[in-house]
Every structure is written in structure tokens, then in C-alpha cells.
């Protein structure tokens with residue numbers, strides 16, 4: 001037993017040695033002691049100059065965004081933290097330009113935590129519709145309720161407590177709220193900061209490696225400005241979003257260019273290529289710092305030997321992107337069921353389960369599209385019968401075409417059918433179903449994918465025609481041009497065929 005204990009202690013000690021002291025002699029459990037100085041900031045003076053350059057750029061170049069305005073003008077710390085929290089949750093996986101409108105509508109409707117705590121989930125889903133990753137809105141509301149009901153209406157004041165107590169608040173979001181709203185001196189690492197730090201310190205190793213993650217957080221913590229932590233964090237993110245972009249970074253305009261190892265590496269590689277082209281012997285005269293352990297292929301932070309430098313990528317060699325996993329293919333048959341109304345026809349919507357993908361949202365009735373078309377039709381009709389009492393004019397069940405929507409990990413194809421009832425239905429629909437007009441459909445808590453299905457039905461173009469690279473972005477995903485054209489033609493054909 002004792003031997004086991006000592007063996008465990010010795011393992012812990014080895015790990016501590018591995019992660020031990022930073023180059024500043026500060027105990028830094030997240031910084032590997034073997035990290036070459038090449039991937040670190042060498043001294044406090046360099047850090048101070050880096051902070052000053054970044055902050056002075058940010059003061060001049062920062063974008064005027066509604067959440068920044070709100071946080072800057074709000075004197076109540078809980079309201080300020082709430083306004084940052086909402087923006088940070090909305091900005092996860094979503095572009096700034098898309099978030100602005102949603103954020104503005106949200107804060108008009110629920111300007112304080114107490115307002116959001118009193119809202120229904122249906123209202124939250126309705127306002128969130130089209131923003132994607134719907135569980136974010138639900139968790140935000142759960143968190144607001146928790147603050148109001150269990151924490152006396154006061155937001156936790158530190159990153160640790162925010163992460164511990166609020167649902168949906170991870171390490172990054174907690175650090176952003178704590179630094180921006182409460183001035184806590186804590187660094188943050190999001191996708192933009194990762195890119196900036198990887199380039200500035202030439203980190204090319206696999207981003208999924210825990211060692212790289214620890215190193216990035218440690219760097220962020222070392223760099224964050226103690227006097228203006230919130231501004232510093234926003235400045236680093238702003239730099240990644242507007243200057244140090246994934247493709248085509250604007251290095252000549254970059255305020256931290258002088259600190260950037262990626263830039264120096266580009267210069268060095270170009271010089272080496274020129275020397276080779278001129279047939280000169282390779283010299284060691286290029287005064288560019290290098291990672292010493294990498295010479296022996298032993299650095300856990302450099303580009304791995306299996307992925308050598310690519311001239312065409314330039315600074316974008318850092319960070320090296322892991323190969324993307326192809327999204328899973330899924331198909332569903334979906335039916336737009338209409339019934340005649342006194343003024344306008346109405347569509348049947350059914351509610352999705354309260355957990356899982358698109359939880360609680362409303363959609364047209366659908367079934368997994370398996371087997372032949374005839375099998376799909378039968379399954380769809382069976383599903384429709386569970387929602388509607390009375391005869392279904394099955395001869396009018398028409399296939400309009402297909403709509404593709406990319407979720408984060410799923411490529412979903414909807415085979416779209418339509419069916420128009422000849423008579424209005426009698427009585428109330430069963431629980432979990434409702435009939436809506438066109439206007440009600442537009443305002444309902446309906447996911448983007450169903451809006452696209454409806455657009456196909458209406459014969460409208462559904463935004464740009466290319467499949468999205470940004471998952472769930474309503475403006476950027478859709479079927480290819482050929483298919484879209486075919487869909488429009490078919491839709492128009494059926495509409496005119498159905499006209500009296």
C-alpha cells in the first residue's frame with residue numbers, strides 16, 4: 001500500500017517537473033518547463049511592450065458594438081455582467097454581424113436578469129430562432145433564473161465562481177465576463193486568441209493536445225494587462241477577428257508584428273528559398289531565433305516533423321488546422337400540411353422533444369427518410385395520421401425537392417413533401433401540435449432549416465446557394481444551384497397546377 005502511495009507521489013512529482021516553473025521563475029503549473037524560450041515571452045519588459053502596443057491599437061481601431069457600448073455605460077455590476085454574458089453566449093459559433101440584431105432585440109425585450117428569468121422558454125426560443133445552437137438560449141435563461149432565485153439577483157464575481165455556478169458558462173465565457181464586467185485580471189483563450197498566440201509564439205502542434213491548451217492559457221494569463229484586463233482580452237480577440245484572420249492576415253497593419261515569431265519564420269524561409277535559388281551555400285547567418293529542442297525534433301509545441309513548413313501558407317502555418325471530420329449524412333422526409341382557412345391557409349407544426357437537437361422548437365411533421373420513396377411516403381402518412389383526424393387526400397401528396405442544411409456535425413437533407421387538406425380540420429390539434437398562418441410561422445420558434453423548407457414550398461430563393469462552412473448560419477447554407485433551380489421549377493409547377 002505504502003509502495004503504491006510513494007509511486008503515486010513520484011508520478012505527481014514527475015508531472016510537476018514536466019509542468020513546473022515558467023521562464024520567469026513563477027510557479028506555473030500550466031507551463032511545461034521544457035517549453036523552449038522561443039514559445040514564451042522572455043521577460044516582463046517584452047510583455048509590457050506587447051500589452052501597450054495591443055491596447056493602443058485597440059483604443060483606435062475597436063469596432064463600435066452594442067455590447068461594448070452597453071458594458072461601458074452600465075454602472076450596475078450585475079446588469080453589466082448580464083449584458084456581457086448575453087453577448088458572449090450569442091457570439092459562440094456565430095459571426096458578429098449576425099449577432100448584432102439578435103443582441104439588440106434581446107436586450108430590448110429583457111434588459112435585466114430579472115426580465116429574462118421571468119420569460120418563458122417558448123419566448124426565448126422564438127427570439128433565438130435562426131441563431132442556431134439553441135441550447136445556448138435555454139441555458140442562458142436557466143442561468144438567469146438561478147441568479148435571481150438562488151443567488152439573490154447577484155452575478156458571481158469571479159471567473160471560477162461564474163464557471164462553477166452558471167449553466168453553459170465554460171472557462172472562456174467565465175473569464176470574459178469576469179474581466180470585462182468586474183475587472184478581474186484573468187486571461188482568456190477563444191478561437192481568435194488561439195490564432196494570435198499560436199502565430200506570435202509559433203505554436204504549430206496539434207491544438208487538441210492538452211499541453212498546447214495549457215500553454216495557451218498560461219500565455220494569456222501572463223499577457224493580460226493588470227490595469228485593463230477586460231480591454232486587453234477584447235483587444236486580443238479583436239486582433240484575431242479583424243487583422244490576424246485565418247486566411248489573408250493583414251500583417252503589415254498588425255500592432256504586434258514586431259513580436260511575431262510566425263512573421264520572422266516567414267522571412268527566414270523566404271531568405272532560405274532565395275539562397276537556394278541563387279545556388280548560394282546555406283548559411284547560418286540569418287539572425288532569426290529558432291526553437292532549440294525542435295532541432296532534435298523534440299519540441300511538443302512546434303509544427304510536428306510530419307507536417308513540415310508550407311511556403312504557400314506563410315504565417316497561416318500557425319496554427320496548423322486538424323483535418324475536419326466529415327459531417328454525418330442524415331435524411332428526413334418532411335411534409336408541409338396545409339388546411340384551408342377563412343382568410344389564409346394554415347400549416348401544421350409539431351414540437352420537437354424537450355432535449356436533444358433543436359429541443360423544444362417547432363417544425364413541419366417529419367420522419368427519417370429510409371428505404372424507397374414509397375416506404376418514405378407510407379411512413380410520412382402514418383406520422384400525419386397521428387396528428388390529424390379526418391381524411392387525408394393522399395393523391396395530392398407531392399414531392400417538391402430537397403433542402404440541405406448543415407448542422408455542426410450533421411449534413412441534413414430534407415425531402416420536402418406538401419399536402420393540402422380539402423376541408424378544415426375539426427376540433428383542437430393534439431398536444432404538441434398547432435396550426436399556424438404564414439405570419440405566425442415566421443414569428444414562431446422555428447429553426448432555420450424549417451424556414452428553408454418553407455422557402456422551397458413558397459418557391460422563394462433561400463439565400464446564397466453554397467453549402468455553409470459556418471454551421472447553422474441562415475444566410476450561408478443551402479442546396480447547390482442546379483438543385484435549387486429544379487426545386488423552384490417544380491414548386492412553381494405544383495403551385496400553378498394546384499391553382500383553381
Ligand code: SF4
Nearest residue numbers: 244251254257260315
Ligand atoms: Fe498575426 Fe501577422 Fe500580426 Fe503575426 S504579424 S500576429 S501573423 S497579423
Ligand code: ZN
Nearest residue numbers: 291294299302
Ligand atoms: Zn518549439
